[in-house]
Amino acid sequence: MSDYIPQNTEESWQKAWEDSGIFNVEYNENNPTFYCLEMYPYPSGKMHMGHVRNYSIGDAVARYKRLMGFDVLYPMGFDSFGMPAENAAIEEGGHPHDITERNMASITEQIKRMGFSYDWRRLVKSHDPQYYRWNQWFFLKFLEKGLAYQEFAPVNWCEPCSTVLANEQVKAGRCWRCNAPVIQKGMSQWFLDITKYAQELLDGLETISFPENVKALQQDWIGKSEGAEIEFAVEGMDETIRVFTTRPDTLFGVTFVTLAPEHELAEKLVAGTQYEADWKALHNEIIVMSEFDRIKNMGKKKGVPTGAFAIHPLSGEKVPIWVGNFVIASYGTGAVMAVPGHDERDFDFAKKYDIPIKRVLVMTEDDSADSELEEAECDLGWMVNSGMDGFDGLYGDDAKSAVCQALENIGAGNSTINWKIRPWLISRQRYWGTPIPIIHCDSCGVVPVPEDQLPVELPRDVVFDGKGNPLESSESFCNVICPKCGEPARRETDTMDTFV
Template sequence: MAKTGVASTYNPREIEPRWQRVWEEQDAFRTDEESDKPKFYCLEMFPYPSGRLHMGHMRVYSIGDVIARFKRMNGYRVLHPMGWDAFGLPAENAAIKYGAQPAKWTYENIAYMKRQQKSLGVSYDWSREVTTCSPDYYKFTQWMFLLFYERGLAYRKKAPVNWCPECNTVLANEQVENGRCWRCDAEVTKKELEQWFLRITDYAERLLADLDKLEGWPERVKVMQKNWIGKSEGANIAFAVPELGETITVFTTRPDTLFGVTYLVLAPEHPLVERLIAGKETETAVRAFVERMKKTRDFERTAADAEKEGLFTGSYAVHPLTGERVPIWVANYVLMDYGTGAVMGVPAHDQRDFQFAKKYNLPIRVVIQPADGQRLDADRLTEAYVDDGVLVNSGAFDGMPNRQAIRAIAEHLKEKGLGGPAVSYRLRDWLISRQRYWGAPIPIVYCDDCGIVPVPKEQLPVLLPDDVIIDGKRNPLTTSESFVNTTCPRCGKPAKRETDTMDTFICSSWYFFRYCDPRNDRVPFDPEKVNRWMPVDEYIGGIEHAILHLLYARFFTKVLYDAGLVNVDEPFARLLTQGMVLKDGAKMSKSKGNVVSPDEIIEKYGADTGRLFILFAAPPERDLEWSDSGVEGCFRFLSRVWRLVDQHLDLFADRRPAQPKDPAAKALHRQLHQTIKKVTEDIDKRYQFNTAISAIMELVNAISAYPDGADRGTLAEAIEKTIVLLSPFAPHIAEELWHRIGHADSVHAQPWPKWDEAALVADEVEIVVQVNGKVRDRVVVPANASREEIEAAVLAQEKVKAHLAGKTVKKVIVVPGKLVNLVVG
C-alpha cells in the first residue's frame, strides 16, 4: 500500500471536545422547521436529573442518535430534542437529608448531566430543552389539569388510598410493587383521604382497542398494556337488600352460574358494610375485621395461596331470579377497587369460593354438569368444577350449554331490570394527588361560598412557594401561609389553595408535544406546529415504562385529540424498548459494586468507543453484558480506522475516479456496495446496529488487505464511504477523518451512500469441490457459468485429477454457485 509515513495517533480526548464545540457554535443540529422535507421525530425518554448518567442512559441516547443522524443524512428534517423530568421525591429527600433546596439540587444535577450528554456527542437540538420543574413548563401542566377539569375528567373524592409512611404521600396502584413503595421500598398502608383523580377509565376501551393500531410497538408491551387495562365481559347482577332499601350490584364473568349462588361477599371497604352490621351481634367483630384489613396489603389479601378469611354481616340479600335469601359476608379476598367491590359466591364452580365455603360450612350447589354424562354431587366435590357443561338446577335454563347460558341469562336479567350484559376493566381511575412539595401545584382554590374553584388560566402558573418546611413529616405546602391563604377567583373572599401537587407522571404525559413548540408562553403549544411533527416516529426507552408512562401518555393524547388540539390520537408510532446493561450477569448498581460510569469510559477511551461498544455488543432490545475487553476491542478498531485513513491521505491529495476493473478492485467495489446495503437496511428496517457495525468492520478488513497494485480510485472511494457509514455510530472520529481527507463541510451533512444493485452481482464465484463428500479443492468460475462449464472446470483441476486417478466418476452433483460433489467408485 502507498503510505504517507508514520501515522498520527488516534486521540479522542483531543478531537471529541473540539468537534462538540464546533457543532455547538455552528448550531449544527437545530431543527429544520421550514423545509418541505419529510419529517422524522426521534425521541428518547427524558431522564430524571438524579445527578449522574449511567450506562442505561448511554445506551438509549446512542441508539436514538444513530437513528436521528441516519435520518438527517437520508433527507429528513429531524426533530431530536432533550429535556428533564425534573419534579419528584428524590429532590425532596435530598432537601431533608442535606438541607439543600429541591430547586438548587435539581438544577445543579441538570447542569452536570447536560455536560455529560454533550460529551457523548448526541445530536440534540438544545434550543428545545424543557425542564418540567420550570414555571414556564408547569404553568402548562396546570393548564392541562384545568382542561381535564373542564371536560369532566378531573374530580375529587374521598377514597382509601395507598399511603407510603416513609415518603408521606399517596401512591397510585401502579406505584405499589409487591406491597411496597416503588421509590423507597417502604411497606404501603391504606388511608382515607380526599384526593384528585383523572377519569382514565372513560378511555379504557379506546386505550385497549387502539393498541391494534400500533404496528410499530413490541408485542410484549401491547400485551402488558392489555393485561393492565384488563377487560372482562360478563354481566352486572342486582341483589336487593330490603332492610336497607338498597341494591348490591355484582359484576361477574359467569352469569351462567347465577343459580349456584349461596352467599355474597363484600370488600371490607364497601360503603354498605357499616349499615349492614349496624345493631347486629356481628357489629363489633366485623368492624374490627374491617380495620385489620385496612392495614393488610392488597397483594397479601388476594394472593392465590393466602388464607381466605371472612365474617357474616348478619344481613341478607335477595337472589334476583329465585327470591331466595342470600347471606352477605365480608372477606379479605374481595377488593373495593376491582369490579364493584362485591362478588357472588358460587362454591361449586369457583375454586376460591369453594375454599371459602368449605372453611365456613356454607352451602354448595352444583348448577353445571359435565356434558359427558358424569354426575357431580355437591357433597363429594373435592374442588370446584370449572369446565364447560350443561345447566342443571337453573330453572328455565336447565339443559342449556353453559356458554350459551352466559348470554341468555344476562339478557334475561336485562329484560327484568335486574342487571344485564356488562364490561368491567381492571384499570382504575388515575389518582394524581401527592402530598409533596416538589411537584406541580394543583390549580384549585377552596372557597366557603363558592366551593371548588379552578384557578383561571390567565392566572397561571400557581407558583411553588419558597417559605416551606421540608422535613418529611408533613406536606410541605401546608407549612406556607403565603401559599395556602389566597382569595377566591370568583367572589374575592378569603380562600384556601389546594396543597397537593400532581403526580410527576402528569409532567411526562405531554412533554413530547411541548418539544414541538417549547417557547410558547400563551398556550402549551401551537396545534399547527404539533401537527407538523406528531406522532413521534421513533420513541426509545426502557421496558419498565411499558405500563405507567406509556399508558398515561396515550390517555393524554386522546384527551387532547378529543379537545381538537391535536390531530393524532396515539403519540408514538414506533416504540423501541432497549434492554438493560448488565455486568457480571446483574444490573449495574452501587450496592453490587458493579457500576461502570460513562465518564470513566469517555475519559479512558472516548465517547465514540463507548457508543460503538454499547451498540455493537447486543441487539438493542436485548440485555447487554458489559465487557472491558469488548470496549478495548472497539477502541482498537477505531484506532485501526484512524491509521488506515492517515496512511492513505495521499489518495485524497491526488484523487482519482474509481475504476473497478481489475479483480481486486472489483471485489472491493462489490463489498463496499454490499456493506452500504447491509448497513442501510440494518439501521432503517431492523435497528440491528450490531450487525451493521460488524459489516463495517468486515469492510475495513477488506480495505486493509487491498493490494498495492490495484486501482487507487476504488480504494479512495471505499475509505471515504467507510467514514460516512461509520459517522452515525462514532460521530467525532468520522468528522475528524472526513476533514483530514480534505472536505470542508461536515460528514453529518452528507447524503447517505446509495448502493448500486449492479455492483452487488459477482462476476465470478468460488465453487467448493468435493469428492465423495469431502472437500478436495476450490475453483473460480464465471457467475453465469452453465452446469456443463462448471463440471468441465472442476474436472480440469490438477488436485481433482489426482483424487480421481484410477477411479470411475459415477455421478456429478452440481449446486450452482456453491459446490460440485463428484461421486466416484
C-alpha cells in the same frame, strides 16, 4: 499506524459540533421530517449505564435518519418533578429547586461528554413554570369537560410523617421513611376520568404494531369485561349488595357472597354480633396494607362469616354473606358472588371454610348433573340444576343472555361492561410537582384559576421538615382572592402526579 485514543480527539470534535450547530434543526417544508424522543432522565444524581444504553439507541436512530435525508428533531429534557428531590431537600436542608438544578447541570455535562447529537436549544424541564403552565391548562380543559373531579378516596397515610405515601413507599405495611404503621385514610383527591377513553384506548391497540406480549399487557391493563351487574337483597335489612360477574350463566351456583373487609356494609352486618371481633381483626390486618401488597397476597385467602344472609335474586334461596381479604373495595363493587363449583378462587375458599359447592354446569352435554366436583370447572358449559324452567340445557352466550334477561325482567340486574382501568388519582400532598390550578372559596366553592393567571407557580417560602404538605406552610401561596367573587379564599395545595 498509531493507536486510536478517543479521549485525545472526542472533546475537540464535540466542541466543533457545538460551535457549528450541526445538530440544530429548523423546519423546512421541502424536507422529510423525523421526531426522535426518548424518555427524559430524572435528575436524581449522576448518569448510569441505563442512561447510556437508552440514549445510545436513540442517537443511532437520529443519526441514521439524518443520513437518509431527514430533518431530525432530537431534543433533550428532564423529568424533574417528583419525590426524590423533595426527600433530598428534607435530608440536606436545601430546596428541591436548587438540588434539581445542581443535578441537571451534572447530568447535562455527562450527556454532552457522551457526544449524543441533541439539539440543546430545545431543552425542556418539567419544573419550569413555562412548561408546567400547559399541565395546568390541560387540567382546566379536563375540568371544563367534566373529566377532572374531586372526591374522597382511600390513600396510604403515615401519621408520624403526616403525609400520603405512594404504594411503592409502603414496605410490609410500614412507612419507608420512619417505619411507622401505614393506614388507609379517606382524603379529598383529584382524579382524571380516563375511563371515558377505555374503548378508544382498546381499539387503538389494533392500529399500533406492538409485539403481541406488549399488546396483551395493555389489553389486560385496560381490562374490558362483558357481563352482568346483579343485585342481592340482604335478609331482614333494607340493604342490597351489587356484584359484577362475567359469568351470569353460573348464577344458580352461588353458595355465598363475599364482601371486602372495608365494604361499607360489612361493619353494619357484624355490629353487636359474635362475628364482630373476627371481622375487626381481618379489617385491621388489611387496612394497613397497600393495594399493591393486597393484590400480591391474594393467594393467602382469609375470611370470616357475618352471620347474615343474602337472597338469591332468581331462586329466592338464602346464601351466607362472608368477608374475604381477596376482595378489594375499590375494585368493581367491592363484593363478589361466589360460585365455588366454577371458579378456582371460590373453590379454594369454600374448601377451606367448608362452604357447600354446587354444580350448575356440565362440560359435555351428556354429563351427569349429579357428578361430584373434584375441582372447579371454569370453562363454558351446559346449564344444569337451576331448579327453574327455561335454563337447564342452555350453553355459553345463550345461557348468559337468558339469565341476564330474567334479572332485567325483575329489576335485579342488567348486562353491562366493566373495565379494570380506573380513574387516575393525580393528587399528591407534595411540594415538588405541578400545582393544581384550583381555588377553594367559602361562597363560590371550587373555582378554576383563570387561564390568563397561569402558570400558578410554586412558592419558595416553604418549610421542608418531612411533616405534611410543605405548600401548606406558605401563606403567600395559600391565601388568595377568589377570582369569581373577590372574597378571601384558599388555593388548592395538592400537586399533580409527575406523569401528568
